[in-house]
Amino acid sequence: MTKNRIRNETLVGKLLNERYLVVKICTSGSFGETYLAEDVQHSEHPICFVKRFKPTTKNLHLIKVAKLMFEREAKITSSLGNSRYIPRLLATFSEKNQFYLVQEFIQGHTLYSELATGDCWEENQVIQLLQEVLPILEFIHSHGIIHRDIKPSNLIRRWDDHKLVLIDFGVAKLINNDLEEINNSKDHKIIVGTPGYMPSEQAQAHSCFGSDIYALGIIAIETLTGTDTLNLSFDPKTHELSWEHLVSVSSELIAIINKMVCQDYHKRYQSASEVLKALEHYQQKQKSELKFLLLENTSNLIAEQPVNSKSLTNSTSLVKSLHNNNYSNKIFLIGIIVSIATTWPIALGIYYFIWLLNNTDNVPNPSSPASLNQDSSSNKRDTISFLK
Ligand SMILES: Nc1ncnc2c1ncn2[C@@H]1O[C@H](COP(=O)(O)OP(=O)(O)O)[C@@H](O)[C@H]1O
Ligand SMILES: [Mg+2]
Numbered sequence: 001m002t003k004n005r006i007r008n009e010t011l012v013g014k015l016l017n018e019r020y021l022v023v024k025i026c027t028s029g030s031f032g033e034t035y036l037a038e039d040v041q042h043s044e045h046p047i048c049f050v051k052r053f054k055p056t057t058k059n060l061h062l063i064k065v066a067k068l069m070f071e072r073e074a075k076i077t078s079s080l081g082n083s084r085y086i087p088r089l090l091a092t093f094s095e096k097n098q099f100y101l102v103q104e105f106i107q108g109h110t111l112y113s114e115l116a117t118g119d120c121w122e123e124n125q126v127i128q129l130l131q132e133v134l135p136i137l138e139f140i141h142s143h144g145i146i147h148r149d150i151k152p153s154n155l156i157r158r159w160d161d162h163k164l165v166l167i168d169f170g171v172a173k174l175i176n177n178d179l180e181e182i183n184n185s186k187d188h189k190i191i192v193g194t195p196g197y198m199p200s201e202q203a204q205a206h207s208c209f210g211s212d213i214y215a216l217g218i219i220a221i222e223t224l225t226g227t228d229t230l231n232l233s234f235d236p237k238t239h240e241l242s243w244e245h246l247v248s249v250s251s252e253l254i255a256i257i258n259k260m261v262c263q264d265y266h267k268r269y270q271s272a273s274e275v276l277k278a279l280e281h282y283q284q285k286q287k288s289e290l291k292f293l294l295l296e297n298t299s300n301l302i303a304e305q306p307v308n309s310k311s312l313t314n315s316t317s318l319v320k321s322l323h324n325n326n327y328s329n330k331i332f333l334i335g336i337i338v339s340i341a342t343t344w345p346i347a348l349g350i351y352y353f354i355w356l357l358n359n360t361d362n363v364p365n366p367s368s369p370a371s372l373n374q375d376s377s378s379n380k381r382d383t384i385s386f387l388k
Pocket of ligand 1: 027029034087103104105106110153154168
């Protein structure tokens with residue numbers, strides 16, 4: 001530990017490959033270390049993310065595995081090219097028998113830090129998360145790559161555009177690739193992945209595209225329950241994860257997630273696109289149900305009073321407000337009817353009273369100019385007389 005620290009401290013300020021000036025140590029794990037470094041050959045000196053392959057073990061087989069992981073990450077990230085879904089590979093080099101990999105630095109925070117609060121996410125947030133990560137899986141799977149370590153700490157939310165970026169391809173598997181030979185050895189079967197996110201077939205060294213879908217399903221369960229899935233139990237009858245009782249979300253979303261985390265990978269969604277389609281289908285269904293509800297309420301309202309169609313947007317609260325409007329409209333109409341019914345007799349009574357006064361007192365002679373002048377002195381009377 002102390003030795004490590006001394007070695008690490010000496011690396012800060014060092015120029016690697018005559019180009020990358022180490023400015024900070026990020027992490028130190030059993031297979032290597034990571035740093036932030038400045039690219040001094042670039043005019044803008046951008047910060048890069050450097051991974052150093054440096055196994056701390058003397059076990060030759062593990063050293064071989066670590067080297068394989070390094071080569072795999074380099075090969076896979078370079079094969080994926082420039083994509084907004086993964087960090088760009090900038091360089092690989094070896095120096096003093098140590099291997100380095102330089103990546104584009106993603107400024108952001110991990111999904112892990114978003115989950116660390118332990119809050120339970122809303123259904124819509126989880127659907128959005130799935131719809132963000134599934135296209136990344138679609139992308140890597142379309143290149144024949146299984147990531148095998150999908151988990152919150154391997155997803156960075158980039159601050160620039162708030163999009164998620166998938167990192168850490170050290171244990172990824174390139175289908176039909178010679179890098180896999182290590183797993184075919186009779187003596188050793190390397191199990192890669194993270195407990196909790198790793199499905200049973202992966203734990204038996206038989207990962208498939210569905211293994212990444214399983215891991216993402218587990219992340220979805222963690223966001224909904226606010227719990228680490230390692231704390232959840234399996235149903236003794238079905239052998240499936242038991243989690244539904246902890247959440248209050250639609251049965252449709254539960255069914256989709258359950259199909260993602262099925263123990264039998266044959267019963268799981270076979271591709272990320274399939275899950276996306278299922279989510280889209282569910283959202284369409286939700287929308288048409290809401291539309292129907294709105295139409296029903298609107299037509300009730302139109303029967304009594306016209307409604308400004310612009311105000312008919314798409315939320316449930318609107319439906320509630322339509323209910324309320326409906327009720328207040330009724331009260332308003334009743335009020336008008338009652339006031340008309342009560343004011344008319346009073347007005348008629350006053351009118352009749354004034355008419356009586358006009359006819360019983362000095363009834364003017366329309367042909368006499370004097371009487372015309374006299375009448376014109378009182379507008380009110382005049383008007384009433386005139387009207388009559
Ligand atoms: N390209 C990158 N840009 C910024 N940070 C990164 C990048 N790659 C990795 N990290 C950070 O370093 C941590 C460890 O890197 P990772 O590739 O996951 O290695 P490992 O998990 O094998 O130690 C990540 O959780 C993330 O916080
Ligand atoms: Mg990682």
